[in-house]
Amino acid sequence: MTAHIIDGKAFAANLRSRIATQVSALKERGITPGLAVVLVGEDPASQVYVRSKGKMTVEVGMNSWQHKLPADTPEADLLALIDTLNNDPAVNGILVQLPLPGHMDESAVINSIAPEKDVDGFTLLNVGLLATGQKAMVPCTPLGCLMMLRDHLGSLSGKRAVVIGRSNIVGKPMAQLLLRDSATVTIAHSRTTDLEAICREADILVAAVGRAHFVKADWIKPGATVIDVGINRTDDGLVGDVDYAEAVKVAGAITPVPGGVGPMTIACLLANTLTATARANG
Ligand code: GUN
Numbered sequence: 596m597t598a599h600i601i602d603g604k605a606f607a608a609n610l611r612s613r614i615a616t617q618v619s620a621l622k623e624r625g626i627t628p629g630l631a632v633v634l635v636g637e638d639p640a641s642q643v644y645v646r647s648k649g650k651m652t653v654e655v656g657m658n659s660w661q662h663k664l665p666a667d668t669p670e671a672d673l674l675a676l677i678d679t680l681n682n683d684p685a686v687n688g689i690l691v692q693l694p695l696p697g698h699m700d701e702s703a704v705i706n707s708i709a710p711e712k713d714v715d716g717f718t719l720l721n722v723g724l725l726a727t728g729q730k731a732m733v734p735c736t737p738l739g740c741l742m743m744l745r746d747h748l749g750s751l752s753g754k755r756a757v758v759i760g761r762s763n764i765v766g767k768p769m770a771q772l773l774l775r776d777s778a779t780v781t782i783a784h785s786r787t788t789d790l791e792a793i794c795r796e797a798d799i800l801v802a803a804v805g806r807a808h809f810v811k812a813d814w815i816k817p818g819a820t821v822i823d824v825g826i827n828r829t830d831d832g833l834v835g836d837v838d839y840a841e842a843v844k845v846a847g848a849i850t851p852v853p854g855g856v857g858p859m860t861i862a863c864l865l866a867n868t869l870t871a872t873a874r875a876n877g
Contacts, residue, residue, distance in 0.1 A: 598821070598846040601743050607858035610742070611655055614865050618656040621872065628872035629658035630688040630714065630864070631680050635673060635699070636666035641692045648690070651861050657868060658685065670699045674707050681709040687875055688714035688868035693764075711874060714867040716768065725771050732867055737769035739859025740801060740822045741776070747820060747848050748799070752777040755796050759783045759810070759836070760803030765824055769801055790814075802836035812841035821849040824856050 618628055630652050634645045645661060652659035662676060673691075680686045689712045695701050705713075710720040716734040724731035744751060756778040760766035766782060773780045778799065783790055785804075794800055794814040802810045803824035815821060825836030835852030843849055850856055 596844075598843045599747070599848040600843075601747055601820075601822075601848055601850045601855060603739070603743060603850055603855040604858045606743060606746065607739075607862040610859070610862040611651065611865060614862070614869055615655040617869055621876075622656065624876075626872065626876055627656070627658050627685075628687050628868050629660065629685050630690065630868045631660040631662065631683075631686045633662045633664070633673070633676065633680075633689070633691045635664045635668055635692070636696050638694070641694075645692055648861055648864060651865060652868070655865050657865070660686070666696050667698075668696075670704065673699065673704060677704070677707045681707075681712065684875075686712065687872040688712055688864075690715055690864065712871055714864055714871060716867070717763070722763070722768075725768060725775075728775060732871065733772065734764060734768045735863035735867060736765050736803075736824060736856060736860045737772050738863040738866070739856055740769060740824065741772045742863070743850065743856075743859060744773075744799060744820060744822065745776070750776075751799065754778045754798040755781075756799040756801070757781045757783055757794055757797035758801045758803065759790070759794070760801075760805070760824070762803065765803040769803065773799070773801075804836050806836060807834045808836070808838040810837040810842065812838060812845045815842055815845045817845055818847035819845075821846045822856065823850050823852050825852060826857060 632645050632648055649659045649661050680689050689708050705717045710718045713721050713732050716732040721732045756773045758766050758769050761782050761784045770780045770782045783793055791814045795816050797819055799820050801822045807827035807829050823835035823837040827834050833853050
């Protein structure tokens with residue numbers, strides 16, 4: 596038996612097409628959703644992401660602004676730009692691409708974004724709203740993973756979920772979302788003892804460790820649903836955190852890399868921008 600391949604690319608295309616329909620309807624009311632992306636410095640991977648985000652934003656009919664600042668920009672200048680964007684009614688979503696250069700206080704910068712425009716869901720208010728089960732802006736990568744899980748499994752209630760990775764961007768919010776859907780959730784990480792045995796209990800296994808082919812096939816419970824968040828550049832090209840070629844023989848369903856979680860992340864950014872626009876316009 597080989598696993599069902601969860602086609603994130605097709606899922607994301609479908610989601611973007613539904614977003615485009617809703618953007619058209621808003622435009623008929625004279626409202627055009629707008630997303631501002633801020634990139635500080637010249638990190639090549641970040642440049643690729645930002646370009647891709649801008650292209651998709653325009654494709655669904657939204658306004659897109661890209662603010663590119665040099666790596667040595669003083670933090671005060673970045674905070675001033677964010678303040679301008681916070682106060683611009685045409686801007687519904689603000690994303691500051693991470694990582695920021697070392698001289699900047701990432702937390703101070705992120706928390707200067709108006710929470711209602713925080714389409715990344717990284718501000719303390721949105722983190723707290725998600726953790727307490729309230730109406731939050733939810734981080735895009737875990738939101739995309741949740742959508743694919745719900746689509747494939749239906750209810751997640753009572754399922755054993757293991758998230759490998761405890762980052763603020765993926766691991767922690769992913770765990771919160773799974774918990775909100777009544778899964779039984781374990782967060783595992785680099786210091787977890789007997790990681791393999793813990794993974795083998797998972798009906799849902801989310802790998803977000805950032806290490807190529809880290810999760811082996813014999814860590815996977817037969818029939819489990821495996822979500823691979825990893826994007827690792829290797830000599831063999833982009834690969835995930837899961838040893839896909841072997842895992843596909845054991846899992847019930849699995850996301851490929853590329854073509855799994857990645858496209859869903861950007862689609863969810865657009866979904867969050869639409870949500871922010873809808874909330875701003877009653
Ligand atoms: N860098 C890597 N992933 C992300 C993300 O989801 N949001 C932002 N702002 N920066 C990132």
